[in-house]
Amino acid sequence: MIEFSRFSYAYPTSTAPVLRDIEVAIPEGQVCGLVGAGGAGKSTLGYAAAGLIPHALGGDFTGRVTTAGRVVADTPLAEVVTEVGLVLQNPFNQISGAKYSVRAELAFGLENLGVARTEMVDRIDGMLERLQIAHLAERSPYELSGGQQQLVALAAVLVMKPRVLVLDEPTSQLDPAGSRLVFAALEELRGTGITVLLIEQKLEQLAEYADRVLVLAEGSVRLDGEPERVLADPRLPEWGVGTTRFTDAARRAAELGRWPAGRDLPVTLPTAVAGFTEALGETR
Ligand SMILES: Nc1ncnc2c1ncn2[C@@H]1O[C@H](COP(=O)(O)OP(=O)(O)OP(=O)(O)O)[C@@H](O)[C@H]1O
Ligand SMILES: [Mg+2]
Structure with missing residues (x-):
């Protein structure tokens, strides 16, 4: 579950609020899509759900954000990340920098969670297989293509089995085959109770995969509802969203x-x- 309650936010350097009075409740198990023009505040909303706001980014914050049952501002980031997985828009920024191989990168978070060795190996091998990146296991995460890094970033988050998943344009650097892998992996998670906030420009896939879609424009939610209805709304171009x-x-x-x-x-x-x-x- 992710709940924004009268949530407004400005970065330390912002001259005006980036998010205004967000009132959205995403129940457990729901896949909620998020679309909007560049600069609308989509990534910022994702950071707030995942605790980077306020813990890592600071800024002016009013209202309340609750994720996986915890009031984010009152919960240490180290605890938030045990329940909430965030895949950043730029996968390069996701690489820990501490590990020399994709396999070690996937083990990094699990080691911190204290997952037993055999289970760790099972989860990592399973995820490498599912996202068809087993051949990259011993490579350095830095020498991969953007698309490959994107799959590795997703794998590193999914092996942690988060209750809440925030995906910030997880297929932006992938070709159609790579994108299908991502959506298939997400489809497999359906029914496990995982709650997903999915920022995605690929509207056809979003309509197919999401249970609900939000349209964000200039920091406010303008539309919220069934994907087929929201994504066919004639006002979308006004808000910089394609059709x-x-x-x-x-x-x-x-x-x-x-x-x-x-x-x-x-x-x-x-x-x-x-x-x-x-x-x-x-x-x-
Ligand atoms: N770390 C930051 N510090 C200050 N301002 C920021 C920061 N990150 C984003 N912003 C500003 O906040 C606003 C919303 O940005 P955000 O990245 O959330 O938009 P977005 O909808 O994700 O855009 P895009 O489609 O380009 O990814 C923009 O005006 C942006 O310049
Ligand atoms: Mg963004």
Whole structure:
């Protein structure tokens, strides 16, 4: 569970609040997507959920953030990180710098948690396999590509089995095959009770994977609801958020009077196919 209650925040160097009056409760087990233009405050909201705010970044903070049952500001960061995993937007910043191989990097957090040796090996081997990075196990994390670093950063967080996971654009440097691995790994976590805040620009995947989507603009939540509804909202461009090609095609069809009246615009392929099939009167 992640709960923001009347939460506002400014960095020490900010001249105006970066987040304003955020009131959002993400229940246990939910996957909540977060979209917004560059600079909207998405990463900042992720830092607040994961305790970097206020513990590492300081700043002006009002309201309350509760993550995995703990009031973040009142809980030492060392304790927050035992329950909350954060994958940073830039995977290079995630590398501990203390370890010389990917395998050691994955063991780093587990050693700190005091996980038994045999279980550690099992978890690490399983995760290397699942994210198809076993061949990188003995390589230095620094000599990997951005996409490979992104998979390693995710693996290092997932082996810790966090109750809450904050993913900041975890597929930004990955090709479609790499992105599918990430989404498949997240799909496997569904039903384990893990709560996920997923910052992601790939709207089609977000619609498929998230239970709910928030739209953030200039530090405020503008929309909050079902992915298919939120991601087809005609106001998204005003807030600097793109639309999927399916929404664009259907909107064009609607302008030409060729989209079924009263049907929501689609975000994903299946809903687009259903809508166009209906529009064609199922002539076949
Ligand atoms: N460490 C920091 N110190 C001061 N200001 C910051 C810091 N990090 C971000 N900001 C500012 O806070 C605002 C929100 O930034 P944030 O990184 O949260 O946005 P974002 O939605 O994640 O953007 P992007 O899509 O580019 O990742 C921006 O104005 C940014 O310049
Ligand atoms: Mg960001």
